[in-house]
Amino acid sequence: MSSDTGAPPPSDAPADLVVVADPQDPTALELAAYVTEQGRSAAVLDVFDAAQLFTVTARAGTATVDPVVPLVLLLPAPPDRRTGWDAEFHLGECFAQLWAVAALTPAPVVNRPAGTLVAGRTTRSAAVTARRAGEDGNGELFSCGYPRPGSPEGEAFWVEDLGTARAHRWPERPPGTGPYRARWTDTDPATETVVVLGDRGWRCTTADLDHLGLESRSVAAAGALGLGLAALVWRVTDGTATARLVHVEPFPALEQLRMVWLGLGPRLMEVLFP
Incomplete structure (x- = not known):
């Protein structure tokens, strides 16, 4: 992102549509193939290549994005565990750049960011x-110790270990040492x-x-x-x-x-x- 009074950079979009995703993501590849079949070109770029494609320039209080190209954001979630300070900083900078691009571009954006970028306002709960x-959903129970079921709201009480993201039907314990998330559901x-x-x-x-x-x-x-x-x-x-x-x-x-x-x-x- 830059702020200057020089000439704007030349537009150089690699295709009519940019899909930001893991280059091997099946959904991204299918979308790109479909768009191509309809007579438009499409490129699937990862977070790092997509961030370097765009320039955001601020002049006299107005932000411009170049190139102006439609976007589909199918961004993979950041890793749960730190892989290294430099790698994490690089990823964060690329996410920040894409956030600005997708929020400010006048081009159509599927999953344009508002308050968050990766998954809207969804949570693991x-x-x-x-x-x-x-909407109203089933209640959930969060506990540092292995939980016990309360009043039934379904046929089975499932417990997930939040450290391993593995779940088992109570009373069987999932792998891990907690904390836990649990909820009632039907067997089928x-x-x-x-x-x-x-x-x-x-x-x-x-x-x-x-x-x-x-x-x-x-x-x-x-x-x-x-x-x-x-x-x-x-x-x-x-x-x-x-x-x-x-x-x-x-x-x-x-x-x-x-x-x-x-x-x-x-x-x-x-x-x-x-």
């Missing part, structure tokens, strides 16, 4: 994420997944669930979480009378996108190339 999304819950892109949502099945309004609820929830592209998983309960939000995936798996591609693909082109 399903209950907190659901509350932020404006019925679920429905909705993929959201902006103001549109598509259910992944044709089950008779129109009365639950999952598409509109998913669009509203994704918007509240600051996500432009997401997959939301709903647990259908009481037969099919109610549904609770149980998981939000800020970077949907390729299998989830493929189930709704007939609607998602054309809409993606409309969003990226208005």
Whole structure:
């Protein structure tokens, strides 16, 4: 990022669309292939190459981004454990640059950052994420010691060790020494997944669930979480009378996108190339 009065750098976008992701990410590669099939070029760049592609310049209180090119952010989460001070500093600087680029560019951006960059307002807690999304979810229990189940809210009580991210059904202990997160669920819950892109949502099945309004609820929830592209998983309960939000995936798996591609693909082109 720079602030000067010199001539702006020349635009030199490598393609009509830049997808920022791990270069081997299947979802990123599928998106790039689809865009290419539609007559546009696409490049998949990792965080480091993408950050070096763009220049943000501030002049007279106005910020400009060069090149102006549509973006899809499918950013991998930073490593859980420090790999080295220099590597962490470099990664942080690249994330900061991309945050500025994606927030300030006038080009369309899928998953444009607002308050956060990597995963919107989602958290590892399903209950907190659901509350932020404006939905009620199952309660969760957090404990430094191995927890015991309270009043049943499902058929099985699952305990996750937050250090190892491994989960087992109570009373079996997951590997690790805690702390723990636990919640009730059904042994074989019925679920429905909705993929959201902006103001549109598509259910992944044709089950008779129109009365639950999952598409509109998913669009509203994704918007509240600051996500432009997401997959939301709903647990259908009481037969099919109610549904609770149980998981939000800020970077949907390729299998989830493929189930709704007939609607998602054309809409993606409309969003990226208005």
